[in-house]
Amino acid sequence: MTESRHLSVSIDRPLSDVYAFASDPRNLPRWAPGLGSEIEPDGDGWFVETSQGRVGLTFAPQNEYGVLDHVVRTPSGETVYVPLRAVADGDGCEVVFTLRRGQGMSDADLDRDTALVTADLALLKQLVEAL
Template structure:
């Protein structure tokens, strides 16, 4: 059981439907979450991301109208990490909220490092969507 969560968010000046469509496509992960991995492939209906630790399987929540982008990451060690992620309408734009969970045994330094990495990924998502013409 996790002992601590931190909600990290960013406002994106794009309609929630556009943000959801982009962020829910695993093929786009390297464009906005390079810390997760460098390349993404689809094999036998599943998405795999190449990470420094090896390939991980990423499974997003089924398509939905609520902006739920939750996903499971199956690590090379066999551990499944649940990642809560939401795109929430806010006027003409939206807020993307990532819930970072502190896993058992994670040091303060590791938790802060992960928090900084996620914050950077969210900032990149904002930049890609607000500046990108091909999203």
């Protein structure tokens, strides 16, 4: 079984606002800038150019449940499933990102990725609350 860390942020906006922003792939570079600065459509999915090469992304279909899961296809061909949820919390919303330890990932690598995702979630909060 893979080790996971559940990273979350509370956002003072309704679930519908958070979901509308976070589910639009065109907004991804705004709140997860480390992934790439531009996202382009690619058939049924999307891609971003990264320093490691072209990364493919496929997002969960629009839904009423706050599911923001996506699949990342790395330049090496590895496929990474990323669970991401937006959950109503009173008048606000909690966004929960499940970070999984990749095969061969060191503790330092996992800690680095935790810090990166935490920063991305903080930026998502800042952007959505400013809408």
